[in-house]
Amino acid sequence: MSNIDAGNQVSEHDLSLIEEEERAEKRRRWLLLLLLLLLALLACVLLLFIRYLRQPEPLPEMIPLPVDVNYPPHYLFSIYGVDKPVGVAYSLRNDRIYVAETGGKRLVKIFDRDGNPLGSFAPPRTMPGERSPVYLAVDGAGRVFVTDRLQHAIFVYDENGTFLDTILGPDLTLSEYVLKHVNNLRPDATFAYNQFEHVVYYKSPGEPERTLPTPEPAMWAPLGIRFDRTGRLLFTDVRQERNAVYLISADAFSPSSWRNFDPPVISFGSTGQGDGQFLFPNSAVADSQGRIYVTDGNNGRISVWDEKGQFLFHFGGGSGEGALSLPRGAAIDERDRLYVVDAVGQNVKVYDVSGPEPDFLFAFGDWGMGDGQFNYPNDIALDRYGRLYIADRENNRIQVWSY
Amino acid sequence: MRKLILATVVVLALALTMVGLASANGGPHGGYTATTDACAGCHRAHTAIGPRLLVRSSTYDLCISCHGSAGAGANTNVEDGYYLSSRDDPPGGADGNVGAANTPDNAPLLGGGFQYYQGITVTSSHDPTGTVLAAWGNAVDRGTTADLSEGLSCASCHDPHGSPNYRIIKATVNGVAVSVDQVDEGAAKDYDTEQWGAGMSNICAACHVAYHETGADVGHDTTNQAYGGGFTHRVDMPWNGDALTDPLIGMGTNNPETVGFGGYTLPLAESGTADRVVCMTCHLPHGTSAQMTGFADPAFDPSGPQGPIPAGDSSLLRLDNRGVCEVCHQK
Structure with a gap:
């Protein structure tokens, strides 16, 4: 009986030992799992750190935010590596930013939306002192249209900056001109x-x-350029005799049209200070109702026209809240909020133009060289993520703001 | 009473003439009314950043917002030295247009350019960014510099509020009264033909006074002994003066403005029967891309009396090397 008891006692002792070993084993497994988790976390942190070292810019927003607010955006960061930028455009096709420089080599530079440089381009066979890219527009196919003040032309490139063609006047392209004078020109011929x-x-x-020989020069001096949401091209003409705005229909820019370029054109405005007149119109943008807003630079106001080119009214002149000094580049968002860059006001002024009367909402930025401060800003572009890109000329940068 | 009325009419006529001249250059540079909004283009009453209530501390940055290579607010592009204009008129103004409307595309500006001139990087220019505080021969010996009353800027020479002088040149530059007539050349009136009168040298002499030698004794200093004497080329003289009869000078008989030499011409100041050689006959006040080589390159003699001038510096000369000498003297 005592032997049995003794056996039972050994067995119970063994059992307790086994249980203890099992608990220890479980603890080891938990510790191992915890260690693995910690190692994985450490690896993630290291990977993020390495990524930050390789691309030291703010991390992109993960979720596109609908911009449904009426308060000013906030400054995010700046894109450097540009020299006296005056024009900026955003490509919906590939989320790229295109910047026109008037300093240095006077290139158009390409960036991704986080400011990483992707390349640059310029009109073929021109030297820096022979070109002056100013404003840009990107169409639905990603093609980049650049007005050049010295060349008196609109240069067209593909999304990577490969030269495609030149618009030499409202009814003439370079390829069309060459084709008219050269028989049997191969489709893959290049020209400049x-x-x-x-x-x-x-x-x-x-x-x-x-x-x-060069073609007969066109009577124009294209400056501001934008596509509206229907694909029409709007550009301003600042030739001495007639400051005006031109609208070219969207189908003019299909590949088959380049070599027979004679699109229907609507133009309106004249040179002066009265109603329906401009002094150096810098930008023309259209709202969701088709109304066209023209930044009338030297008159210090916004001129509003209907979609058929009939003058409606102007606003933003004079003094007081929302008054403009030297309006230049402009953009309009999907809620019909008009963003106007005021070059000597050193800020961006925003108006709600969705109603019958424009309503000044707010301005953002002031003069300076710090974050969120401007030194002769000249143009603005909006992307689909609620970011705003502003050409900050004398600070040699593109400022990126966000809601 | 009649005298009073007559005097009033004269005063009113003069005042109206002045207003017309002041606003001749258009834009924000004149033609102000009692309720003008033009002031706010450049000034702030209580929130200014620069002196004189300017919205910007650098006058040059403000000016090139319109007059820069973007041409976003003016056709006079002083960075590239072009009048941008449009392609409206045939040469010579056959359609009767005058002024800006009669200027062809990309006509070289009469003052040159600050970054480029005729597409080439400038080899010398005035620096209008406000950092230059001294000028050669400014009431001191030629070949030396003396302080200006302020840093050099666009507003040192041009009056942004308009001026009766040609191209809104200030009536007082560096404390010196300046008068430059605009000469109306009729159908040829435009932005690419010289239209200044014989007083054009006054603008340069306001700072570079020691170089303003006008004496009749050619090439010899007779008036500026106070600035160290020496010899310098005479200015403000008729192009066909006594040099024509001096075989040593070898002056040709061709008018340098209309005939020139070797395909090059030089502008003269309008002055009745005999047009004048002025500073701007040989120099471009904004900047030039003339190329200097060999003897003409300051690097040839870096220890010369001119002091440390950078290699290739063209001293604002209009033509390569010493082309400006040959157009007149034709050696």
């Missing part, structure tokens, strides 16, 4: 134009480069 040389260059693959 420089206003300061008196020839047009063209070249078919495998053949030497040839030239043509």
Whole structure:
């Protein structure tokens, strides 16, 4: 009996030992799991740190936020590496930012929306002192249209900056001109134009480069350029004799149209200070109702027109809240809020134009060289994530703001 | 009573003439009314950043907001030295347009450019950014510098509020009264033909006074002994003066403005029967891209009396090397 009891006691002792080992084993497993979790967390932190070192810019927003507020945006960061930028545009197709410089080599530079440089381009066969890219617009296909003040032309590039064609006037493209003068030109022929040389260059693959005399110059001086939400091209003309706005229908820019370019054009306005007149209109944008808002630079006001080119009214002149000093680039968002860059006001003024009368909402920015301060801003572009890109000319940067 | 009425009419006529001249350059540079909003384009009454209540501390940055290469507010692009204009008129103004409307696309500006001139990077220019505080021969010996009353800027020479002088040149520059007539050349009146009268050198002499030698004794200093004497080229003289009869000078008989030499011409100041050689005949006040090589390059003699001038510096000369000499003297 005592032996049995003794056996039972050993067995119970063994059992307790086994149980203890099992508990220890469980603790080890938990500790191992915890260790693995900690290691995974550490690896994540290290990966994020390495990513930050490689791309030291704020992390992109993960969820596109609907911009449904009427308070000013806040400053996010700046894109540097640009010289006296005056124009900025956003491509909905690939989320790229295009910037026109008037300093340095006077290039158009490409960035992703977080400010990483992707490349640059300029009109073929031009030197920096022969070109002056100012404003830009990107169409639905990602093509970039750039007005050039010295070349008196609109240059067109693909999304990577490869030169496609030049619009030499409201009814003439470079490819059209070459085709009219050269028989059997191959479709893959390339051409170039420089206003300061008196020839047009063209070249078919495998053949030497040839030239043509330059075409009769068009009576225009294109400056501001934008596409509206229906694909129409709006541009301003600041030639001495007639300051005006032009609208070209969207189908003018299909590939088949380039070489037979004679689109229907609506133009309106004249030079002066009265109703329906402009002094250096810098930008024309359309709202959801088709109304067109023109930044009438030297008149210090916004001029409003209907979709058929009939003058309606102007606002933003004079003094007081929302009054403009030198309005330049403009943009309009999906809620019909009009953003106007005031170059000597050193800020961006925002108006609600969804109603019958424009309503000044707020201004953001002031003069300076710090974060969120401007030094002769000139243009603005909006992206689909609620970010705003502002060309800050004398601070040599693109400021990025966000809601 | 009649005299009073006559005097009143004269005063009113003069006043109206002045207003017309002051607003001749348009834009924000004149033509103000009692309720003008033009002031706010450049000034703030209580929130200004720069002196004179300017919205900007640098006058140059403010000016090139309109007059820069973007041409976003003016056709006079002083960074590139072009009048941008449009392609409206045939050469010569055959359609009767005058002034800006008669200027072809990208006509070189008469003052040159600050960044580029005729598409080429400038080799010398005035620095209008407000950092230059001294000028050669400013009431001191030629070849030396003396302080200006203020840092050099666009507003040192031009009056942004309009002026009766040609191209809104200030009536008082560096404390010196300046008068520059605009000469109406009729159908040729435009932005790419010189239209200044014989007083054009006054604008330069307001700072570079020691170089303003006008004496009849050619090439010899007779009036500026106070500034160290020496010799300098005479200015404000008729192009066909005594040099024509001096074989050593070898002056040609061709008018340098209309005939020139080797395909080059130089502008003269309008002055009745005999147009005058002025500072701007040989120099571009904003900047030039003339190329200097060999003897003409300051690097050839860096220890010369001119002191440390950068290699390739063109001293605002209009033509390469010493082309400005040859157009007249034709050696």
